[in-house]
Amino acid sequence: MSIQKATDRANLDQRLPQMPWFVQQFIDYKRPDLSPSTLLEYIRDYESFFGWLRGEGLSVAASNADITLLELETLHMDSIVGYRLHLTTRAENANSRVTVSRKLSALRSLFHYLSQIAEDENFYPLLKRNIMAKVEIKRIHKPKDTAAKLKGKILEDEELLEFVGYIYEGYGTDVEANKQAYYSWQLNRERDACIASLILNSGLRVSEVVNLSVDDVDVNNKLLYVFRKGHNDETFKTPVYFREQSKDDLSLYLSLRQSRYKTPKREKALFIALPNGSKEGKRMTKRAIQEMIIKYAKRFGKPYLTVHKLRHSFATDYYLQNDIYRTKEQLGHASTETTEIYAHLTDKTMSDAIERRLDNEPPQ
Incomplete structure (x- = not known):
């Protein structure tokens, strides 16, 4: 295993227990296909989003690990628009368009897994309503633009x-x-x-x-x-x-x-x-x-x-x-x-x- 991969895996294993149980389940689902570095980026993106939810009063959880599926299920489109604005204009060191696109893509992957793949003991989706399915994420990395x-x-x-x-x-x-x-x-x-x-x-x-x-x-x-x-x-x-x-x-x-x-x-x-x-x-x-x-x-x-x-x-x-x-x-x-x-x-x-x-x- 490469030095960087071992470091990222150790960091991932350290931070994962601070996530809700359903995020831990999602990361385990993705482990065979994605590198520890990519999974670590997912965790950082979810930390950012969950921290914002709690700060805005959209979750009553005392910590990120306590955030519930119901709180994600009942999010309004206005909330997602607000988070995008937070990333681009209100956060310190406002994020680039590429970074914002990546953070929203990470959320889409999680919400898709919870609503389309993961299921409870009665075979129903863990997430009954997927607000992120409504969010259009425009492709930022175009080869011609990068070349320019x-x-x-x-x-x-x-x-x-x-x-x-x-x-x-x-x-x-x-x-x-x-x-x-x-x-x-x-x-x-x-x-x-x-x-x-x-x-x-x-x-x-x-x-x-x-x-x-x-x-x-x-x-x-x-x-x-x-x-x-x-x-x-x-x-x-x-x-x-x-x-x-x-x-x-x-x-x-x-x-x-x-x-x-x-x-x-x-x-x-x-x-x-x-x-x-x-x-x-x-x-x-x-x-x-x-x-x-x-x-x-x-x-x-x-x-x-x-x-x-x-x-x-x-x-x-x-x-x-x-x-x-x-x-x-x-x-x-x-x-x-x-x-x-x-x-x-x-x-x-x-x-x-x-x-x-x-x-x-x-x-x-």
Whole structure:
């Protein structure tokens, strides 16, 4: 099991008893199909909704666990409209349209289960009236819109190599006057460049990078074995290829991994951090990798660049040389609908169609 999945499962098991019994039943129903991370998001969304119900006096429950089916069954449409307004305008740090859509979708899933699938001892639905069935949730994530937002915020063409090169050399020149920043860069530049290079040449998610162990790397065959998002078999690791450019970066980092970071033999993590004052290194965290990429990106002149946009950068570049199905497999997408983002980013679909048309036209 991946490190992140184990953490999410432990968090889920800790928070689930604070939910009503019917939510616990719903989560158990969903466990075989959804990851602990997704189920944990459901719990957070229900915590938000139930807390709002109690705060508005729409439930007399003393805690979320005490909320009843009858209280959900007798909600009016005005209440759901009020909750949507709360999420978008009244809550602190008002939620984006995408977040609001996700929270409402989580409620729809619960209400659908309670009214259409779950049943009592007399074979009647647990929920007799489903108010969420009346709620229209518009699709927010359209590939074309996502692509438009990414324009100019990813690395393109030579920038993929230039960014890795900047981590190796340019950043040190820029921070030379800052002794602390310069020392940190000297200590970590090979590791940091290797991480950036690996994402830019394989398209791994940051969670997949964090979970990599030394045994998951086959440098000679340019292969990584990763726990992929959406795979419920916790023993299976998917083979993912990386491009030639990362071979030297990986080999260099691996030669330094144990001595540079005082890595104990029992530590199998590929990417290691050595916190100040620590006597031995340990697995890098997701947050540390995210902050590391942002640090270099700002100095590189790409302040919008994030670790996930490195994945988008690889995907856009990879799609230019491959079709949508190979790109989907490389990225580990569940469907080609998500991969369509890169068709819009490159305009490859349109340009290919134009080329085919020109090739088929008779000479004038």
